[in-house]
Amino acid sequence: MIRPRPEGLALPVAPVVPALLAALREGGRAVLAAPPGTGKTTLVPLLLAAEFDGRVLVAEPRRMAARAAARRMAWLLGEEVGGTVGFTVRGERRVSASTAVEVVTTGVLLQRLQRDPELRGVGTVMLDECHERHLDADTATAFLLDVRSVLRPELRLVAASATTDTAAWAALLDGPVVEAEGVLHPVAVRWTPPLRPVRPPHGMRVDPALLEHVAATVRRALGEQEGDVLCFLPGAGEIARVAGMLGGLGVDVLQVHGRAPAAVQDAALAAGERRRVLLATSVAESSLTVPGVRVVVDCGLAREPRMDHARGLGALTTVRVSRAAAEQRAGRAGREAPGTVYRCWAEAEHARLPRQPAPEIALADLTAFALQAACWGEPDTTGLALLDAPPPGALAAARTTLHELGATDPDGRATDRGRHLALLGLHPRLARALLDAAPAAGAARAAEVTALLSEELPGSYGSDLTAAWHRARRGGDPYGGRWRAEARRLEGALRGTDHGGGTRGGRGRLTDDAVAGLVAALAFPERVARRRGPGAYLMVGGTAAEVSGTVGEAEWIAVAVADRGAGRASARVRVAAVVDEDIAREAAGHALESYQEVRWRDGDVVARTVERLGAVELGTAPLRRPDPAALGDALLEGLRAEGTGLLRWSREAGELRQRMAFAHRVLGGAWPDVAEEALLARAPEWLGPELASARRRADLQRIDAGAALNRLLPWATGEAARFAELVPERIEVPTGSRIRVDYSGEQPVLAVKLQELFGLRETPRVAGVPVVVHLLSPAGRPAAVTADLASFWREGYRAVRAELRGRYPRHPWPEDPSTARPTRAVRPRK
Known part of the structure; x- marks a missing residue:
């Protein structure tokens, strides 16, 4: 009973x-x-x-x-x-x-x-x-x-x-x-924002100035109020730093978080003999009552999961707490008696906080969820009764990952391997690493490294996974005890499978460095990375990464933990292990490919055979006989990148292009557009034969653009034969001279000495458009510009004559130029 x-x-x-x-x-x-x-x-x-x-x-x-x-x-x-x-x-x-x-x-x-x-x-x-x-x-x-x-x-x-x-x-x-009705006692609110601005949280980073302010607020609360103080902070790292600032206060300071030893967690839930300060993460928001607490100090921050699906980077990030969570935290002060909450932000900011925290399904990596659903028989999750549907993109990324792990078949249904992974009590990536590393590393060592990756490592362990493993083995801290228990559990989970130990043929017994690297690489194959500069790496998945410490000197590493804050071009590596190329190839084998590459790169055609591991280039060799079609595509890529200026443009070719542009603008119809974009779009058509025989940039530079442009003229309709008539290269003037027409502007321009046009009453036309006549002095300098010669002879000529006749006396300056005889000659000297 x-x-x-x-x-x-x-x-x-x-x-x-x-x-x-x-x-x-x-x-x-x-x-x-x-x-x-x-x-x-x-x-x-x-x-x-x-x-x-x-x-x-x-x-x-x-x-x-x-x-x-x-x-x-x-x-x-x-x-x-x-x-x-x-x-x-x-x-x-x-x-x-x-x-x-x-x-x-x-x-x-x-x-x-x-x-x-x-x-x-x-x-x-x-x-x-x-x-x-x-x-x-x-x-x-x-x-x-x-x-x-x-x-x-x-x-x-x-x-x-x-x-x-x-x-x-x-x-x-x-x-x-x-x-049920609550019995919450009244909780007084104290708004205690920092006296000076602090930087907003960024990724896992919290401004140290805020932590100093929180510690000062805890000291103030101890002086102003009675009872124990419960202080909310976003993570174990911030808890440790604030704890270091609270020494010498004559109170017990307990650090309460998911990684804390069970004894510490138990002590937090039992009344103490001395006054206590409990520094806690969100684990203390709404679970069991913590006895003796009369004061809450809330820093206003929390940690939530975020997943960058495009780069395969998942991590916790620091965010502002929601109003609902702030109320839950404040309520801790009033469970046993009236209490006080000190909120380390301004009252005006409170209304701008989100009302509720976002559900985890909307933010987190969904790989484990997708595997659970697949094993349940609902791989697309549509048959599950969920408050919120998973985001389609995140679910698709998770299902892709599961298929790469061999956990699901092409239709998304769980395989036997997938069901095995699901029952190991690990994220599917870590379960895969445990199973596949055990034959080479042995069950015990594979389990030990997997246990390291199953929860956040203490910051004091550093970024080298192998060094962290050795430190955990030495023990002496709370994390070591939890790690050993989890390693034993995982080793036990391997018993009875065909992955219990042994080594792969030819590899012998792996070193600790190799085991740590193998497990990390198998868990996160897209994060295997190759060095491309001091502390700079490129991951198989295409993400750039920055690494500090001795790990950053290796040619290859496997990144176990990384984050990429907003606005950062590169991910920051927090934990990694050294690997060799063999392990990299084995772990990320699904991304290994060898192919021929013919493309425009760095200003010329590159033709080579490439071996690549995802985004990481492993090696290349020159391709001696590239596919002609691929060469043509590469040359076209170069033209589109650098323009038709890659071709040889003589003066005649440039003028032909201007005449064709004029014909297109004025006559339209079949006359082609020769603007840059249009020429690039039709490049295979007008550069056909020359392009087919070209192999590199130098070959493009030898192509006569003018000769090639002629192919675009409307030969099929017969109109091309009239091109010289409709858009003449030169116009004959009354003296018989054939003067070149300039088509570079909106209207064609005819620049000719004034005396050669005597007697010409109508302005010459091209395709019905009057040319702009630049009337030149005997020295060849512009004297007047007109598009109406008849009007100029009547009204403008007299002023030009008065100005120039004294300067050029040996040239004719008749009073009526419209009836005068045109001439190129000058009067002989007397």
């Missing part, structure tokens, strides 16, 4: 439990909305187990919350964990045959559903903290709804949320909302 202590039955959620039980008896599904501190996590599962047959599974998003919830429930029963109440998290399981309530992480729940979709022996599943919208929780909900509709309609399902924003969950579960 399950009988909680009286203090448990007095929790604020207790009055609504009968309504919850009635809803489950009637429809089997319900949403429980209960504010933090009301007992939804600790009392409700016990009462569910007391009322219904079958084990109660409580799914928590974090290991810390799962262990703490189990301990709290066991305490309410006066028992130890592992009896009526147990828990299972990755690497740790404490249950027995008598366990009626089992607390698991959502990741463990997914593994169990894949192994046993019917969840035999389970009567009720409670998904706690579903408002946080973790991807595993959303996926587990969809799977459970499938189980209810197909296999086990009697399975009861409760979605528990710390907020009242539950309409979407109620619609998804098709069940009622049961809402």
